[in-house]
Amino acid sequence: MSALLLLAAEPKVSLTAQTRILAAILALAFMLLILELIRRDKLQERYSVVWFVAGVGMLVGAAFPGLLSVVADVMGVRDTNVALFSIVLLLLLGLALNFSVIMSRQAAQITRLAQERALEKARTQGPLDSNGNAPSAEGAGEAESQSSRS
Amino acid sequence: MGELLVLSTLVFIPAWNEEASVGAVIADVQTQIPSADVLVVDDGSLDATAERAREAGARVASLPFNQGLGAALQTGYLYALRQGYDFCAHLDSDGQHPASEVARLLEEVVADRADLVLGSRYRDKGDGEPADGDDYKPTISRRIGTSVFRFFLTLATRQRFTDTTSGMRAANRRVMSLFSENYSPDFAEIESLQLAVRQGLRVEEVPVRMLERVEGTSFLTPLRSAFFIFKGLIVLLVGMFRPRSVEVER
Numbered sequence: 001m002s003a004l005l006l007l008a009a010e011p012k013v014s015l016t017a018q019t020r021i022l023a024a025i026l027a028l029a030f031m032l033l034i035l036e037l038i039r040r041d042k043l044q045e046r047y048s049v050v051w052f053v054a055g056v057g058m059l060v061g062a063a064f065p066g067l068l069s070v071v072a073d074v075m076g077v078r079d080t081n082v083a084l085f086s087i088v089l090l091l092l093l094g095l096a097l098n099f100s101v102i103m104s105r106q107a108a109q110i111t112r113l114a115q116e117r118a119l120e121k122a123r124t125q126g127p128l129d130s131n132g133n134a135p136s137a138e139g140a141g142e143a144e145s146q147s148s149r150s
Numbered sequence: 151m152g153e154l155l156v157l158s159t160l161v162f163i164p165a166w167n168e169e170a171s172v173g174a175v176i177a178d179v180q181t182q183i184p185s186a187d188v189l190v191v192d193d194g195s196l197d198a199t200a201e202r203a204r205e206a207g208a209r210v211a212s213l214p215f216n217q218g219l220g221a222a223l224q225t226g227y228l229y230a231l232r233q234g235y236d237f238c239a240h241l242d243s244d245g246q247h248p249a250s251e252v253a254r255l256l257e258e259v260v261a262d263r264a265d266l267v268l269g270s271r272y273r274d275k276g277d278g279e280p281a282d283g284d285d286y287k288p289t290i291s292r293r294i295g296t297s298v299f300r301f302f303l304t305l306a307t308r309q310r311f312t313d314t315t316s317g318m319r320a321a322n323r324r325v326m327s328l329f330s331e332n333y334s335p336d337f338a339e340i341e342s343l344q345l346a347v348r349q350g351l352r353v354e355e356v357p358v359r360m361l362e363r364v365e366g367t368s369f370l371t372p373l374r375s376a377f378f379i380f381k382g383l384i385v386l387l388v389g390m391f392r393p394r395s396v397e398v399e400r
Contacts, residue, residue: 114213114214114215114221115217118191118211118212118213118225119211119225119229121211121212122189122210122212125210
């Protein structure tokens with residue numbers, strides 16, 4: 001289907017072989033970078049998928065530059081550059097929003113974690129007695145029964 | 151007050167770098183509400199707040215890093231809920247809130263006249279006089295912020311509140327279980343009121359006497375105030391479209 005459209009479309013986008021090879025190399029290097037980051041535990045697999053998709057997109061763009069004019073036609077945009085930039089911009093916007101959502105969730109988790117730790121410590125180490133010593137054992141037992149209830 | 155002796159009460163004090171005043175506040179609570187346990191929620195203080203609090207005989211829950219007032223208050227509610235307290239109250243750690251007034255708020259919840267009681271420094275005491283204008287003089291930005299919130303909160307809850315950001319409150323277990331799960335870390339004071347009213351809880355304001363700050367300065371600068379108000383409005387707007395009955399008990 002897309003191949004037919006591709007043949008039908010005017011070759012509005014024309015890249016030299018040199019540019020296309022360079023673009024393909026960049027795309028491959030980008031994907032290798034993602035793999036390397038995962039290997040070094042700097043990026044979790046679950047957050048790498050979207051970047052692989054981006055890398056594949058770059059590779060496809062390098063292999064079939066005519067595809068962009070098809071997309072531009074579908075969007076009703078005359079200038080293929082405008083189509084390219086608006087697509088990339090929207091994707092990045094969505095990605096940034098996605099990260100804000102993830103960040104908010106993690107902030108809430110961190111807060112709850114901090115609270116749980118604070119409560120745990122408050123249960124085990126009660127107020128100092130009049131001599132300034134921490135009261136002993138009973139606090140710890142109480143903490144155990146409390147945590148099983150919660 | 152007699153009932154306070156039978157039923158267990160927790161008074162908690164969120165504190166952030168208040169080593170100078172926290173001891174006196176604890177002593178005040180211990181004198182005025184002797185039957186209550188005192189918990190200081192140390193919100194990642196860098197000074198000796200936790201040590202001063204422990205020396206004064208309070209339990210201390212120390213958050214490992216500063217999380218903001220909302221998270222600190224929620225920690226207190228969570229503690230009260232899990233430790234099985236019947237009632238809880240909280241007041242500021244800077245000495246603005248006399249514990250004798252907190253005791254009056256507690257009486258309201260113990261008498262079951264309300265689920266959540268706020269101490270208001272603005273609401274008239276009934277005799278026509280504004281509530282102790284001599285004791286408490288709010289700054290201009292504080293006054294503007296307060297009236298903006300008052301307006302929107304009234305709109306959102308259809309109940310009149312005068313002192314929306316009051317940090318002096320008393321609550322029963324229904325409020326504890328609600329607040330320990332649903333409490334906006336960004337905008338604790340306003341959203342919690344809206345939430346409580348929407349859940350059908352009885353929220354009541356009681357006029358109280360407040361004092362000038364003993365130590366430290368208010369965290370509100372003009373820019374922060376603007377940001378504060380902006381966040382508050384978003385919170386209120388979103389809150390209006392939240393589902394009405396959230397699961398209260400886990």
